[in-house]
Amino acid sequence: MSGLDWLVELGIVLLATGTVGPLIGLNGGRTLALQALGIGLLGLGGALVLFGAAPIGAGFHDNLSPAFGIDGLSGFFLATLAIVALPALLYAHDYLAGANRAPALLALSGLFLLSLAGFVTARDPSTLLAWWELMTLAPAAAILVRSTGPAARHTVFVYLAVTHLGGAGVWISLLALAHYGALSDPGSLVAQGAAVQALIVIAAIVGFGTKAGLMPLHSWLPRAHPVAPSHVSALMSGVMIKVALYGLIRVLFEWAAPAPLWSGLVVLALGLLSALGGILYALVQHDLKRLLAFSSIENVGIVALGLGASILFASEGDSTWAAIAFAAALLHVLNHAVFKALLFLVAGAFERTVGSLELDRVGGLLRRMPWTGGAFLVGSMAIAGLPPLNGFASEWLTLQALIHVAIDSTPGVGLAGALAAAGLAATAALAVFCFVKVVGLVLLGAPRTSAAAEAVEAPAAMRFAPVFLAACCVALGAAPGLLLPALMGLVAPGGELSAQPGLAVPGTGSLPSPWLLAGLLALSALLWRLRGARRSAPIPAWACGQPLDSRLEWSSAGFTKPLRLALESVMRPRREITVLRERGLVQSARYRSEIPHLFDTALYAPVQRGALKGARIARRIQSGSVRAYAAYLLALMLVLLALVRTGAIG
């Protein structure tokens, strides 16, 4: 065994010990340290494999004996998991201090980490499915341990119901793949014909897509992510939905490869719907964590756009651009993991000191909480896809891939690429809109409530974790190109690009990100110096001569009003204005507006009604009497015997 094997095995042992830590009497700090050390070693091992070390452990096989191994793709996801998990665990040290039932939460977050790492390293169908289910259950348990009200129970029910219904697709695709021996020998599926491949691809898109939160299968996500404890939310939004994409990537790019052209178009369409739909609904949310959850749907959509483009390129025989598009998708996986974890962690810190994450009741936190607030600002700019941060780098690469789909492909595919590129540009603009709103309402301006005015900076560990992630945003934005060759090499016949900090891709004007960062910093600093700081006496902001008090402050709904009006036919907002008059005088006026979630009202509600109706009909034969059930059994047996007799079955 090589040193790398030992490293990884030590990591697994430490992580497992950390998971059972609270049960064997370790205190919180030690438990977290063990978990962090374990996941750190696993991530390190994964990164080494990604950058060229020999794969560790077994390869994929089709029988049911458990096996584990790490190849480049698993390594990438392990490293991503570690980059998010380390700050999240550090954060949890202060976040959970003094919390209700902290030991249970500690054990559950360890189990969650273990299941995430388990799924990306499992090498046979039985362990893959076992970890998959555990990965769903661990956060559900964490939600229930933290809050036990009926709302939380309902959320968990919806989460489990939707992910399990969708998860059936995962079972179907994995078991079918194992049945045809495609896990160990990806080529063997081709012999089974297009219909089998289509079944597997569709089942995988539904199954993994549900867990990844692709629209219209996302319904659980905006419910479950906001109610989990913040460090678990960070892992759910940052990593868990990406691990679902890992499954999809394995199916589409390895086991069922080469994926057919139509599957590329399907993934592209789902990605576009998720990107635009996710950010549109994020924009109209009033709760920070719910907004962040919707924005996760958007980012999964962007990743799916990259994956879809890669399939389209591959089926048209352009292996270089197929590899670039694939790398763009993976780069966005990593980038989104970093900034979404940051935003969720800081949201937890805000919630703890302000008590509410309703956007209209925060305000002015940048002055009160400079460290966490500053990190939140950096994370918001990164998720809005602004240069020179990391979100821009991966969105730029994805956009370039889509533009080249339009340029290089056959007419139908080309139009799809152009539409997707325009959609992604609109998504980026909406993300700027959305996160400028968040930054403005949460960090800037005057505090909107007394709780916000008295907010205090978070404890050291909760401060350091987001700042570390913000530094990652800057570093990944400055040198995304160093990762590119390794990521491109993950799909079999990839193109060759030399490793350099910027993104120098043929057919583009290149994105020299380090120079962009340096240029922006240097020029801003120069202009800052030139401008000087000679200011007049402090004055209030202009509000037509009256003092700018809280009644004049802009709300979340007000800021997005023009867009809501422009998109009225798409979003169908509901408004209600009640005016109370007495003797011809207006006594009071009340305004209420809401944006119904159209997927819930138009898609899920009829299904739910149908299911309940079916259940009511089925209840009629459920008398509860043992004799009735015995009669049913007898009748069934008689029918079966009769069928056998007549030769219809058997």
Added chain:
Amino acid sequence: MTALAGAIQIAGGLALAPLLPGTVQAIKARLQGRRGPSPLQPYRELRRLWGKTLADPQPTTIVYRLAPCVVAAAMALALFLVPIAGLSPAWPLGNDVVVLVGLLALARFALAAASWDTGSGFALMGSSRDLTLSVFAEALLLLAIVLVALPAGSTDLVAIEAAAGGSSVWSEPVHWCAAAAFALVVLFETGRQPIDNPDTHLELTMIHEGPLLEYAGRDLALLEWSAAARHWIVLVLAAELFLPHWGGFGAQLGCLAVALVLLCAALALSETAQAKMRILRAPALFAGGCLLALVGLASWLVGGAT
């Protein structure tokens, strides 16, 4: 030659940019039968503003103070990306048009964040409208980029300009569609009628002027220059991508100068001839542009010009 192009890129962009809005205003005044200010008026404004103290509205944070510097820095960097007369020295920043879109978005973000920081209703009104329209304008801009990138097979502006030269592009419908789409983007980015009205601070109509209201002195000077630089960037791009130009560097430079004056005149004409449209009608206008661009794309793809 390349060095000269580089010098014009930077020095021209820095120094000549304010001339463009000045020229538009001067021509507009003539068209309306007024004497109007000289085209040099923006320079006088900048000099006047540079000598004044900064405003200090309360309560604001560093975001408000940093915003003008970031906006101007993003615009100054964008100048490096736009080649002049088809040439650009090998700046380490590349010439990618999508990076340019990113820098414009950065400027928009910085200004909108500053509006939130002051909490001023007028500033927020302006930036919420700006951001709303930017959603549609950015989609349209990207489609226009796809269209102009088709003949070149690249999003490198130097390659695109090389492919857009000569006379053969004029027989391609895709070129006309791209030009129409980009014209709408120019109207939006320069803040001109019928989408925005640069001459008013009336809250009912303003978009781009709104977020500037709380700034004074050198901050305002930086922001005014940035607005002028945005004119420079989109008008130079429009001239070099969509207007005829041919010959060597000198001839192309001449073409560019003439084209810029013509484009300023066209903006002035559009400002004089049209009233500002209702803000909620603008998305429909952009959607029409998108459709046109898609038709152009389809014509190229079906025509099989590759």
